[in-house]
Amino acid sequence: MSAALSSTDPGGAAIVARGISKRYQVGRHPIDALTEVDLAIPKGKIYGLIGRNGAGKTTFVRIAATQLLPTSGSLTVLGQDVVKDASRVRLSIASVPQESRPLYFLNVDELIFLYLMMRGSDRVDARQRTNAILDELSLTSVRKRLVSHLSGGMRRRAMVAMVLASDAEVVFLDEPTTGLDPFARREVWAAIRRAKRDRRTVLLTTHYLDEAEALSDRVALLEGGRLKIEGSPSEIRESVRLPYRVTVQGGFSRPELEPYGEVSPFDGGFIVFAREPAARELALAALGRGARVSLGPVSLEDIFLQIVGRPIDQDAPSEEEGGGGG
Ligand SMILES: Nc1ncnc2c1ncn2[C@@H]1O[C@H](COP(=O)(O)OP(=O)(O)O)[C@@H](O)[C@H]1O
Ligand SMILES: [Mg+2]
Numbered sequence: 178m179s180a181a182l183s184s185t186d187p188g189g190a191a192i193v194a195r196g197i198s199k200r201y202q203v204g205r206h207p208i209d210a211l212t213e214v215d216l217a218i219p220k221g222k223i224y225g226l227i228g229r230n231g232a233g234k235t236t237f238v239r240i241a242a243t244q245l246l247p248t249s250g251s252l253t254v255l256g257q258d259v260v261k262d263a264s265r266v267r268l269s270i271a272s273v274p275q276e277s278r279p280l281y282f283l284n285v286d287e288l289i290f291l292y293l294m295m296r297g298s299d300r301v302d303a304r305q306r307t308n309a310i311l312d313e314l315s316l317t318s319v320r321k322r323l324v325s326h327l328s329g330g331m332r333r334r335a336m337v338a339m340v341l342a343s344d345a346e347v348v349f350l351d352e353p354t355t356g357l358d359p360f361a362r363r364e365v366w367a368a369i370r371r372a373k374r375d376r377r378t379v380l381l382t383t384h385y386l387d388e389a390e391a392l393s394d395r396v397a398l399l400e401g402g403r404l405k406i407e408g409s410p411s412e413i414r415e416s417v418r419l420p421y422r423v424t425v426q427g428g429f430s431r432p433e434l435e436p437y438g439e440v441s442p443f444d445g446g447f448i449v450f451a452r453e454p455a456a457r458e459l460a461l462a463a464l465g466r467g468a469r470v471s472l473g474p475v476s477l478e479d480i481f482l483q484i485v486g487r488p489i490d491q492d493a494p495s496e497e498e499g500g501g502g503g
Contacts (some may be wrong), residue, residue, distance in 0.1 A: 189219050190219055190220065191218050191219065191220040191221075191255055191346070192217070192218035192224075192241055192252065192253070192378070192380065193216070193217050193252065193253050194217075194237070194240075194241070194252045195215055196213050196214070196251070197211055197214040197215075197249075197251075198212050198247065199211040199233070199240065199245070200248045209402050210233045210236040210402050211236055211247075211402045212403050214233075214399070214404050215404065220376075220378050221376045222378060222379075223370075223372075223392050223394055224378070224381065224393060225388075225392065225393030225397070226238070226380065226382045226383075227382070227383060227386060227397070227481070227489075228384065228399035228400055229384060229400065232402070233399045233402040234351070234382035234399055235382065236402075238272065238349050240259060241270075242270055242272040243259050243266050243270075247259075247260070254347055255346065255347065257269075269347055270345050270346075271296075271341075271343040271347075271348050272348070272349035272350075273339070273349075281324045281332075282323070283323070284321050285311070285319055285324060286307060286311065286320040288324055288339055289306075289307045289310060289311070289335070290303050290304065290307045293306055293343060296344075298344075306344075307342060309342070310342040313367070314334055314365065314368060316334060316338055319331060329356050330357045330361065333353065333356060337365055341368050341371075341372055345377070347377070348380070350369065350379060350382070352383060353369070353381065354366075354385065355385075362388075369381065369392055384489055384490070386489060387477070389410075390410055390476065390477045393410065394409060395407065395408060395409050396413065396477070398485075400484070400485050406480075413480060414474055414480065417475060417484075418483070419438050419439060419450035419483060420475055421438075421450070421452065421456035421472065421473070421474060421475065422448060422449070422450055422451075422472070422473055422474070422475045422476070423438075423470065424444075424449075424470065424471050425447050425449065425463045425468050425469070426446030426447075426468060426470075427446065427468040427469060428463060428466035428468030429466070429468060434449050434459070436455075437455045437458065437459040438451030438452065438455055438456070438459075439451075439483075441482075446468075446469070450475065450479065450483060
């Protein structure tokens, strides 16, 4: 999709993917996890890669993080090719290691401190960074606990802490807040925003569209391994066919709403996605009938529904679960 490349100056790009495809071979059964994905991810920004389970997000991140070879296409990180110059790419990136189980023998403090030492920090710097991130992500009280003894959410937070504590220019965070409570989630968001203030590039995958909307300077939507749409949240909002959402409860039957836009049932009433004049007309008509009504621009969640045709948390019946990728 050349639109993705032209909308961002590749000169200012931290990650450039051209025609990236990945086919997994499972027995005689090929799975096309990515098909011809073109992306230019700008430096110093938070970039959200969104999509349902199995959309190909993790596969893309693993290719960019030199953990997995693409089947075809090319991808560079800060100008270095992930296949030909993998060892140089690794110097400038941080991501949760592919097989993090061995690290579970460490406690949380050791996990982060040793990771930083391994990356070349000196002891004083590694100690300061470790303490700072433990504090920032409220992990100080569990710092001496073995990673293997942590709850799933806490362990994820420790891994995110490890990656964010590094001084890597490009940071990969694959679903960093899955399974976290709302409070812990906000702390991770704050730490991600701080990474951006430090002029680092963050590639974030998420299936939480509110998270993508809250954090990302740009987002790319993957569905079935293909890039469906790319841009800043406001660009994407402007590009959709029906940019307004009207919810109406009471007063209208579905056929009465249909002329205004696309109607779907919602919470005892209806959501209508509409263009501007129709949205306004409907809101006024609904007020006139004493119905409960709200009008606003579509959210990323609504846009996803419009583009993909079903909500992000609803798997296609024929699709397989995101297996080895996680
Ligand atoms: N190691 C693997 N072997 C075979 N198929 C895989 C492997 N990893 C992922 N897949 C498949 O590739 C597709 C994309 O998966 P993934 O990149 O994990 O998506 P996401 O991270 O968006 O959930 C899915 O259909 C998934 O089942
Ligand atoms: Mg994944």
